[in-house]
Amino acid sequence: MIENILAGHAVNAVNQLFNTQIEPSLLAVQRTIPAFRNQGDFSLVVFPLLKISRKSPEETASLIGNKILSLMPEAEGFGVVKGYLNIRIKPEYWMQFLITHQNEFSYGKSEAATGNPVVVEYSSPNTNKPLHLGHIRNNLLGYSVSQILKASGKNVVKVNLVNDRGIHICKSMLAWKLYGNGETPPSSGKKGDKLVGDFYVMFDRKYKEELSALMEKGLTEEQAAAASGLMTQAREMLLKWEARDEETLKLWNTMNGWVYEGFDLTYKRLGVNFDKIYYESQTYLLGKKIVEEGLQSGVLFRKEDGSVWINLIDEGLDEKLLLRSDGTSVYMTQDLGTAQLRADDYNPDKLIYVVGNEQNYHFDVLKLIMKKMGRAWADSIFHLSYGMVELPEGKMKSREGTVVDADDLMDEMIATARAMTEELGKIEDFNSSEAEALYNMVGLGALKYFILKVDPKKNMTFNPRESIDFNGNTGPFIQYTHARIRSIMRKAGDNIIFSGADNLHPSESDLLILLYQFPQMVELAAKELSPSIIANYLFEVAREYNQFYHELTILKEENPGSRSLRLAISQMTSIVIKNGMGMLVPEDVVLGSKKYKPEKNIFLSILRGGGGGGAPPTRCALTISS
RNA sequence: GGCUCCGUAGUUCAACGGAUAGAACGGAAGUUUCCUAAACUUUAAAUACAGGUUCGAUUCCUGUCGGGGCUACCA
Numbered sequence: 083m084i085e086n087i088l089a090g091h092a093v094n095a096v097n098q099l100f101n102t103q104i105e106p107s108l109l110a111v112q113r114t115i116p117a118f119r120n121q122g123d124f125s126l127v128v129f130p131l132l133k134i135s136r137k138s139p140e141e142t143a144s145l146i147g148n149k150i151l152s153l154m155p156e157a158e159g160f161g162v163v164k165g166y167l168n169i170r171i172k173p174e175y176w177m178q179f180l181i182t183h184q185n186e187f188s189y190g191k192s193e194a195a196t197g198n199p200v201v202v203e204y205s206s207p208n209t210n211k212p213l214h215l216g217h218i219r220n221n222l223l224g225y226s227v228s229q230i231l232k233a234s235g236k237n238v239v240k241v242n243l244v245n246d247r248g249i250h251i252c253k254s255m256l257a258w259k260l261y262g263n264g265e266t267p268p269s270s271g272k273k274g275d276k277l278v279g280d281f282y283v284m285f286d287r288k289y290k291e292e293l294s295a296l297m298e299k300g301l302t303e304e305q306a307a308a309a310s311g312l313m314t315q316a317r318e319m320l321l322k323w324e325a326r327d328e329e330t331l332k333l334w335n336t337m338n339g340w341v342y343e344g345f346d347l348t349y350k351r352l353g354v355n356f357d358k359i360y361y362e363s364q365t366y367l368l369g370k371k372i373v374e375e376g377l378q379s380g381v382l383f384r385k386e387d388g389s390v391w392i393n394l395i396d397e398g399l400d401e402k403l404l405l406r407s408d409g410t411s412v413y414m415t416q417d418l419g420t421a422q423l424r425a426d427d428y429n430p431d432k433l434i435y436v437v438g439n440e441q442n443y444h445f446d447v448l449k450l451i452m453k454k455m456g457r458a459w460a461d462s463i464f465h466l467s468y469g470m471v472e473l474p475e476g477k478m479k480s481r482e483g484t485v486v487d488a489d490d491l492m493d494e495m496i497a498t499a500r501a502m503t504e505e506l507g508k509i510e511d512f513n514s515s516e517a518e519a520l521y522n523m524v525g526l527g528a529l530k531y532f533i534l535k536v537d538p539k540k541n542m543t544f545n546p547r548e549s550i551d552f553n554g555n556t557g558p559f560i561q562y563t564h565a566r567i568r569s570i571m572r573k574a575g576d577n578i579i580f581s582g583a584d585n586l587h588p589s590e591s592d593l594l595i596l597l598y599q600f601p602q603m604v605e606l607a608a609k610e611l612s613p614s615i616i617a618n619y620l621f622e623v624a625r626e627y628n629q630f631y632h633e634l635t636i637l638k639e640e641n642p643g644s645r646s647l648r649l650a651i652s653q654m655t656s657i658v659i660k661n662g663m664g665m666l667v668p669e670d671v672v673l674g675s676k677k678y679k680p681e682k683n684i685f686l687s688i689l690r691g692g693g694g695g696g697a698p699p700t701r702c703a704l705t706i707s708s
Numbered sequence: 709g710g711c712u713c714c715g716u717a718g719u720u721c722a723a724c725g726g727a728u729a730g731a732a733c734g735g736a737a738g739u740u741u742c743c744u745a746a747a748c749u750u751u752a753a754a755u756a757c758a759g760g761u762u763c764g765a766u767u768c769c770u771g772u773c774g775g776g777g778c779u780a781c782c783a
């Protein structure tokens with residue numbers, strides 16, 4: 083890439099001028115800021131070289147500039163502002179780039195994957211709670227990071243961890259048994275996950291009623307809890323489950339099945355999917371074995387009451403419980419087993435966990451334990467920790483009933499898209515299924531883009547109204563730009579072949595250089611595990627394209643060289659938007675597939691939602707505060 | 709209290725230690741006989757505070773103030 087070529091020549095120039103070999107890292111090559119674009123395309127900061135040159139910044143820059151001009155065939159001129167050397171690259175270089183890549187439909191995406199896989203865990207919700215806004219961020223991040231890693235040439239395995247066992251699962255089962263009257267998703271008309279979630283809530287309500295009744299009789303809260311018949315029955319059910327009681331297992335399978343079916347629908351709409359599902363019910367025993375191993379090797383210790391702990395005080399942390407005094411496992415126990423299983427299954431380069439930042443401590447501890455247990459792969463554990471999602475009205479709180487359900491939110495986004503479209507009267511010639519498809523694409527595209535454009539590390543505010551605006555840094559703005567380009571390409575006909583033009587307009591070269599940088603952006607996003615880098619880049623591409631579109635005529639351009647140049651740039655822009663969007667979400671969900679023949683209205687060109695296959699899914703239980 | 713993350717225009721987001729801190733929304737003012745105006749152009753507006761390191765700090769370090777999270781034999 084040209085930045086590296088330029089840096090290489092700069093190193094040589096310094097060597098020849100000042101007889102000093104410098105590290106390329108000393109030289110920062112960056113895109114020239116717009117204010118000085120009249121001088122050059124890329125800039126070199128020469129301040130770090132002043133000690134070597136022993137000359138003024140301006141003089142040093144001029145000397146290097148002249149030397150680079152003689153060394154570098156791609157350079158055609160330079161300008162100097164203070165310590166900044168601005169190098170102009172020949173237009174032919176950018177045209178050649180366009181000639182080479184104009185019809186490369188996989189531009190920016192690596193075709194072949196190499197190396198051991200990267201395992202990305204995401205989603206992992208609690209099967210008692212339907213997915214909410216917090217999960218949406220988790221799912222979108224996990225899916226997108228996986229796509230970005232793939233695009234950068236990694237083998238990626240997307241995995242989900244299902245929290246399908248434990249006392250909380252028994253609570254919803256018990257409530258269904260006692261009060262459910264045989265209700266099923268079809269009989270109630272509820273989604274499976276919602277139905278089970280309702281019984282979980284019902285257990286909690288009945289339990290509290292029982293407690294207050296007992297406390298009215300004079301028991302303390304603790305006594306009441308111990309005397310609770312409901313809780314006793316739940317515990318009994320857990321014991322039965324662990325003892326593989328047939329009837330309990332049957333109910334367990336049935337109700338889990340309902341939840342998975344419900345989650346499946348939500349996953350499908352979100353457009354996420356998984357390569358492998360891990361179930362806690364299948365990993366917690368392995369976790370217990372690892373605890374056993376740790377006890378024998380002396381890494382772990384047992385307290386008098388029988389509970390097992392690890393001492394991490396020397397590491398600046400605390401003592402951490404790994405097994406309860408009654409021998410049952412805790413959250414961490416199963417994670418030890420799950421991590422081991424993944425290491426055995428894939429021998430991965432990296433084990434990425436997409437989990438909210440409230441669990442930072444948990445993953446620090448997980449990594450440390452594995453290290454102390456002598457697992458060489460412990461260092462490959464990486465917690466992709468993301469911030470909370472808030473609403474303009476404030477935080478979601480389950481107690482206050484302000485949790486935004488994922489399905490409801492998606493419905494609302496689609497409804498807003500409908501209302502806005504109808505208000506503008508844009509699609510009067512659409513049939514109903516086309517219109518529905520459009521609302522889906524715009525509504526869901528808005529939601530997904532808005533959430534992914536923010537740096538994962540940061541807390542964010544999701545503003546539904548703002549997200550769906552066609553003006554501004556939004557998904558619909560990018561979708562609209564893509565639709566505009568497709569419209570032009572359709573009118574231009576199929577074979578656009580650019581072979582050269584007389585000159586480059588600044589709008590053309592700015593856009594072209596931006597397109598040129600796409601692969602670098604993918605690399606950066608993969609390195610940082612940050613979809614926001616791709617999202618913000620795509621916005622810039624779309625903005626730049628709209629400017630270009632407004633400023634220059636394309637189809638009606640009379641100069642054939644310029645016309646084909648602009649068409650080829652348009653073509654590449656649409657490829658970059660399509661491939662880039664595909665690294666955020668399944669691209670046909672937000673940009674449409676080619677199956678439609680959008681003759682009557684170009685909005686159809688962004689139509690048609692596909693959606694990936696879904697699969698069943700704990701870690702998200704606490705992304706909302708309670 | 710301890711640990712940790714974060715404080716950038718009115719608001720929501722950007723900025724490998726580099727130029728005059730970018731956008732978007734909202735505010736103000738414009739652009740349609742022309743490939744989609746769900747677009748484009750112009751404009752006012754910000755680095756919480758105090759030190760330090762550096763040729764250069766929004767970025768790194770220290771402290772203060774303000775906010776989030778964690779600190780369960782919950783997950």
